[in-house]
Amino acid sequence: MPFLSRIKKEFGFNRGTNELDKTDRGEVVPIATNRPKLTVDCKMTPSSSPDKENELNCIDNVAYSTVVPKKVMESSELHAEDNSGRGTKSPSSARGRKGSDMKYSSASPPTRQARVPSAWTISDRCFANGESSSASSPETSFADSYDEQFELYTLDENEASPESRAIIDEMDQIYQSLPMPESYLMSPPKKLQLLPDIVLPSKQTSMSEKVTVPKKNMDSSELLVKQGGREQRGGLNKDGGVESSRVANEPFATRIAGAKTAYDGPRRNVEETFGKGKGPNMNGNRRNSSAPNDSRGISAPREWDMPSEKDTSSMNLTPSTAVTTKRKPLTVQREEEQRNQRVKDAKSSSNERDGRRNLDKRTARLRFADAFTADIMQHRQRQPYLNCGTNHSDKSGSQIQDRGVNGVSIAVRKRPMFDYELDRGDYDVVSIDNTTEMTHDITTVHNCVMHADMKRMYMKPTSYPVTAAFDEHCCDDDIYRHIAEPLVIDAANDGVATILMYGQTGCGKSHTMSGIETRASQGLFQAIDFKFACKPQNDRPMITIQFVELCGSKVCNDLLVKNSGEVKLVDAEDGSVHLLNATSIEVKSPEELLGQIMLAKGRRATEATDMNGVSSRSHAVCQIEIKCKQPGSNRGLLTLIDCAGSERSHDSMYHNSDRQKESAEINASLYSLKECIRARANKNGRIPFRSSSLTRILKESFERDGARLCVIACVAPNATDTEHTMETLKTVAGIVGVDDQIKEEKAHEVSSHLLEAKPTILPPSGWDHEHLKKFLALKKMERVLLTEKHDGKLLMKMSVPQMRAQLFDDRDKELAQKLFDLLRKENDRVTAIQRKERAILKKERKERV
Numbered sequence: 001m002p003f004l005s006r007i008k009k010e011f012g013f014n015r016g017t018n019e020l021d022k023t024d025r026g027e028v029v030p031i032a033t034n035r036p037k038l039t040v041d042c043k044m045t046p047s048s049s050p051d052k053e054n055e056l057n058c059i060d061n062v063a064y065s066t067v068v069p070k071k072v073m074e075s076s077e078l079h080a081e082d083n084s085g086r087g088t089k090s091p092s093s094a095r096g097r098k099g100s101d102m103k104y105s106s107a108s109p110p111t112r113q114a115r116v117p118s119a120w121t122i123s124d125r126c127f128a129n130g131e132s133s134s135a136s137s138p139e140t141s142f143a144d145s146y147d148e149q150f151e152l153y154t155l156d157e158n159e160a161s162p163e164s165r166a167i168i169d170e171m172d173q174i175y176q177s178l179p180m181p182e183s184y185l186m187s188p189p190k191k192l193q194l195l196p197d198i199v200l201p202s203k204q205t206s207m208s209e210k211v212t213v214p215k216k217n218m219d220s221s222e223l224l225v226k227q228g229g230r231e232q233r234g235g236l237n238k239d240g241g242v243e244s245s246r247v248a249n250e251p252f253a254t255r256i257a258g259a260k261t262a263y264d265g266p267r268r269n270v271e272e273t274f275g276k277g278k279g280p281n282m283n284g285n286r287r288n289s290s291a292p293n294d295s296r297g298i299s300a301p302r303e304w305d306m307p308s309e310k311d312t313s314s315m316n317l318t319p320s321t322a323v324t325t326k327r328k329p330l331t332v333q334r335e336e337e338q339r340n341q342r343v344k345d346a347k348s349s350s351n352e353r354d355g356r357r358n359l360d361k362r363t364a365r366l367r368f369a370d371a372f373t374a375d376i377m378q379h380r381q382r383q384p385y386l387n388c389g390t391n392h393s394d395k396s397g398s399q400i401q402d403r404g405v406n407g408v409s410i411a412v413r414k415r416p417m418f419d420y421e422l423d424r425g426d427y428d429v430v431s432i433d434n435t436t437e438m439t440h441d442i443t444t445v446h447n448c449v450m451h452a453d454m455k456r457m458y459m460k461p462t463s464y465p466v467t468a469a470f471d472e473h474c475c476d477d478d479i480y481r482h483i484a485e486p487l488v489i490d491a492a493n494d495g496v497a498t499i500l501m502y503g504q505t506g507c508g509k510s511h512t513m514s515g516i517e518t519r520a521s522q523g524l525f526q527a528i529d530f531k532f533a534c535k536p537q538n539d540r541p542m543i544t545i546q547f548v549e550l551c552g553s554k555v556c557n558d559l560l561v562k563n564s565g566e567v568k569l570v571d572a573e574d575g576s577v578h579l580l581n582a583t584s585i586e587v588k589s590p591e592e593l594l595g596q597i598m599l600a601k602g603r604r605a606t607e608a609t610d611m612n613g614v615s616s617r618s619h620a621v622c623q624i625e626i627k628c629k630q631p632g633s634n635r636g637l638l639t640l641i642d643c644a645g646s647e648r649s650h651d652s653m654y655h656n657s658d659r660q661k662e663s664a665e666i667n668a669s670l671y672s673l674k675e676c677i678r679a680r681a682n683k684n685g686r687i688p689f690r691s692s693s694l695t696r697i698l699k700e701s702f703e704r705d706g707a708r709l710c711v712i713a714c715v716a717p718n719a720t721d722t723e724h725t726m727e728t729l730k731t732v733a734g735i736v737g738v739d740d741q742i743k744e745e746k747a748h749e750v751s752s753h754l755l756e757a758k759p760t761i762l763p764p765s766g767w768d769h770e771h772l773k774k775f776l777a778l779k780k781m782e783r784v785l786l787t788e789k790h791d792g793k794l795l796m797k798m799s800v801p802q803m804r805a806q807l808f809d810d811r812d813k814e815l816a817q818k819l820f821d822l823l824r825k826e827n828d829r830v831t832a833i834q835r836k837e838r839a840i841l842k843k844e845r846k847e848r849v
């Protein structure tokens with residue numbers, strides 16, 4: 001049998017023989033075994049002698065040739081995938097001795113220069129490259145010259161003939177006798193680096209489990225041992241999988257274990273494995289030599305082709321290769337995971353019938369919305385004046401402010417539900433009762449909670465007392481008339497008045513403040529006009545405005561003038577705190593005042609958050625000073641503060657670190673504000689106003705006698721924000737020291753049969769006698785003569801003359817007409833609400849189905 005055919009049969013060549021044939025040089029037969037650690041590079045001398053002799057020649061030459069462990073053979077191995085038709089060459093030429101014969105033999109171990117490629121490291125390769133530069137043309141990169149040296153072929157060890165085994169054994173012996181290259185031993189970096197944990201996105205690497213590169217620097221063997229006790233040398237076999245170059249107890253592994261090869265980060269590892277800038281293109285294919293190269297014609301790993309999904313499905317990457325995937329920051333990964341989980345939870349809600357899935361409470365609230373809303377409706381049915389929309393229309397403004405404690409009052413404004421909230425199945429869990437004749441109003445939050453079994457539900461209503469509460473039907477006029485107007489009049493009369501918006505982001509602080517600003521501009525000038533109506537024009541006070549924003553804990557920016565310098569807070573001699581460098585503009589008309597306010601607000605720092613597209617990320621402080629010209633008179637001061645929205649950890653969960661820091665600072669300043677107002681309201685000694693810039697600015701408001709301060713807490717009604725609403729209400733109740741009056745009602749079970757509960761608010765025709773009596777008392781219709789038989793249904797059937805005759809002893813026509821109208825109006829209101837609720841329920845049910 002001809003020699004080449006014999007080799008082919010013996011060593012199981014499945015390719016490459018063509019190249020051998022083609023080259024017809026008859027000099028190099030590269031042979032690899034499927035013990036991938038051994039790559040035998042044979043050199044044969046052309047001979048016409050019998051096959052046996054040829055084979056012996058081959059063995060002889062192999063003995064002089066090289067054993068190439070997988071580590072240094074990856075790239076060349078990959079080249080084997082490329083049937084480019086290039087011939088194989090002697091490994092010796094890789095070291096710049098192209099065409100020369102072997103320089104060392106088993107009898108004489110190689111010198112440093114004659115080191116076998118099996119022991120080559122990066123530096124050896126570079127060394128070889130350097131050497132080769134003298135012999136090869138400068139254009140010939142190391143990569144190219146090296147790649148051309150080897151073609152690898154696999155041989156099944158079990159199929160190998162005794163001769164083949166002899167070759168392998170001999171190669172092993174040669175291999176073991178070779179010295180460890182100095183450069184290899186010296187390879188650990190002098191300086192150890194801490195590495196970040198690397199979690200590989202499974203999509204890109206198709207690894208079944210995450211590979212985490214420990215932060216600690218490890219030597220490579222340590223790292224490899226960690227990965228299942230086998231040495232993983234980071235190479236890709238022709239199938240794209242990782243080839244284990246040698247089991248741990250094999251000679252090379254022993255050497256590696258001894259060598260202190262530091263694992264200097266995945267990139268370094270890749271570079272050490274394949275040569276700087278060299279590496280597989282992840283498809284297991286030979287790198288295209290025309291690929292972009294660095295100065296030595298070697299492309300950096302980041303330039304390697306990324307595997308297609310199909311290719312990666314069978315790929316098992318080690319950390320060294322996996323590093324080539326671009327890693328997202330951990331915060332971003334976490335964000336994505338949490339978001340995906342929430343989306344998944346929401347989506348799966350319709351699929352899971354038994355409800356035994358662990359859900360976060362917000363998701364659970366939406367999922368069991370029908371049952372919860374039915375329960376809340378029942379509650380409201382028992383107390384028909386909740387959210388009824390009177391909003392103190394029967395009271396004068398000062399009546400509400402007089403309820404305050406030591407000049408501090410707390411108002412709550414509930415905003416309406418937004419369409420997008422209704423669309424996602426959210427519902428109203430805040431009930432306002434502002435009809436009582438008590439010194440405070442009640443805001444009830446219906447906390448919808450799941451039992452631990454995630455099947456049963458319970459409701460835990462909590463009631464918060466506040467100076468005044470306004471439901472979703474209130475308008476800006478109501479707020480101004482009852483809350484702001486008395487304070488504006490106070491300021492016009494040389495008092496110090498402060499209105500402060502507080503609450504969760506996106507709950508309507510800026511909206512409410514805008515309404516107040518518009519009306520206050522008018523109101524202030526009206527009050528001054530009124531005060532100085534009979535006085536000479538020259539006596540009129542000078543009205544100036546300053547508008548600054550407080551960002552974070554220290555920064556204070558002027559908003560009236562663009563790009564003016566930073567504003568400093570300085571203590572003035574009279575004890576007040578002045579805004580140094582802040583522009584002060586005199587205004588002479590309400591329009592001018594409002595114009596300046598609008599201008600300044602336009603320059604305020606806002607940012608889009610999950611809760612609000614234009615969330616204010618600073619406290620806006622507008623100070624309107626009323627300076628009287630008469631000597632000895634106090635200055636009047638109206639301060640309008642729109643605080644930045646407070647955020648709970650959930651809201652800031654998706655923020656970057658800057659935003660989280662900013663949120664923390666906002667919350668800290670709001671906390672110190674609360675402490676100061678609380679101290680002012682309770683008159684309990686020192687007011688810690690120095691704890692933040694916000695409280696420093698408000699020093700006069702805290703300390704001046706007769707100063708009045710009103711905190712308007714804005715709350716969102718939706719179930720998703722229950723915790724935040726409760727937190728806001730608890731805080732404001734604490735400010736005026738009524739937090740001990742917060743009433744947590746006993747929790748009660750919510751049964752699913754409530755799903756079919758009737759709409760809650762009853763029209764007058766459904767009222768019983770008691771209900772009717774309460775209504776008439778509320779509307780101040782005490783003169784109506786009611787007997788036990790009178791109920792809503794009966795009254796709704798009466799005409800005005802009948803009412804005159806039956807319900808009023810003096811047959812008062814006006815009152816009878818008023819009662820008639822009131823009942824019709826209430827009927828219209830309730831039917832409108834019922835219609836709306838029915839539409840919402842219908843929509844929600846439809847969506848759930």
Ligand SMILES: Nc1ncnc2c1ncn2[C@@H]1O[C@H](COP(=O)(O)OP(=O)(O)OP(=O)(O)O)[C@@H](O)[C@H]1O
Pocket residue numbers: 414415416503504505506507508509510511512612614615616617643644645646714
């Ligand atoms: N009572 C209300 N009636 C109608 N719309 C309202 C009401 N309150 C708030 N909104 C709307 O809600 C959105 C958010 O309100 P706003 O910007 O006032 O919230 P915010 O509390 O100031 O938020 P942030 O603290 O993030 O600045 C706005 O589009 C606003 O018009």
